[in-house]
Amino acid sequence: MTSPSDNPPLAHGFLPERLPAPRLSGAWTGLDALAHAAAAAPCREDARLLVEQACRSAELTVLRQRVARLSEHRARAATMRLAVIVAACGWTGLDPASPMSRRAVNEQFRTLWSSLAHRSDHPQFVALPTLSLLNWAPLRKPGRAMPVDQLARTESLVPIVRWSAGDQPLSRLDRLMLATVRLEAHGVWLFRLAETLAGRSAGDRSVSVALRRMTRIQHALHGQLRSSTVKLSLAPATGQQCAVLTSLAEQEALEPPVLLASDAVLGMGGRMGVGSRYQLRRHLPAQHRAWLSTLDRRSAAVRTLAHRRGPDADAYRDAQESLVALRCAYAELVRTAARPAAKGRPGTTRPMIRTAQRHRVALGGAA
Known part of the structure; x- marks a missing residue:
């Protein structure tokens, strides 16, 4: 059976193999x-x-x-x-x-x-993913060759195509896209843990260790997003940029790929509807959709922990809860980016918020 780790491009998560x-x-x-x-x-x-x-x-x-x-x-x-x-x-x-x-x-x-x-x-x-993960560059050329995910984690980044005029500060939408790149770069460890968990049985001793590491990484990413939200709130925004976010949200085209990878392993108290997963993944390249589908199949045994008791099951539910918190933090980042134009109207991130609410209900049922 093909393993997700057989696909070399995912060594850097869903970031491109080389700089855009x-x-x-x-x-x-x-x-x-x-x-x-x-x-x-x-x-x-x-x-x-x-x-x-x-x-x-x-x-x-x-x-x-x-x-x-x-x-x-x-x-x-x-x-x-x-x-x-x-x-x-x-x-x-x-x-x-x-x-x-x-x-x-x-x-x-x-x-x-x-x-x-x-x-x-x-x-x-x-x-x-297309608007963000292919639209960034390091502010300065690094002095040595670095893997693309390490470069995106450590260097100051700028957008290639700016959503603000060249003589203006970076806009909220620019900063949102760069924050998404950072999230993907730091989330590479979640891809590697997903590959570790894929194909393991629920009783494997390595499962609880990997799940606890996944929880710690997701907590760290949560803190990263909260910091990004504070910085983003200070940046300028325009009605046009908010309209772009509203349009993407209506198409459920905002979910960062790294969160989709975590969900492929963890599920949310059981298997989500096929339609929901297709809707969230349809904007990814074919090879990435195929990798996530393989991860779905090979993580089925780990997801049986949702219906068990004991330390391993507790580690699984902790990882689920940290993913829900991470998704909500990302929704807040998007909401902050869209706030000026969304005043007095339904929130731009409503589709993402609805998804997070569904996950919370599923978690309650699993407990």
């Missing part, structure tokens, strides 16, 4: 410039106008013909730029292959979108 491309070259520089302009646009109508202007120049048609020539690294970079443009234009709920998208989106742009989605086998890529 800081710029596109050749004919793709136009897409780079369009992404920067759309992200800094004051509203989605202005962002859509920028797309219309680019389509009139026919440069997007040229790019569509060159998608197949992109290296994997450059294809990921182009995908991120396109995801930024789609989010800025308010098209996050659209599938580029659907009839509705043909009516809402310029045909040249839609065709490029569809081609990049097909190239990466990643049709729902307009989500937080």
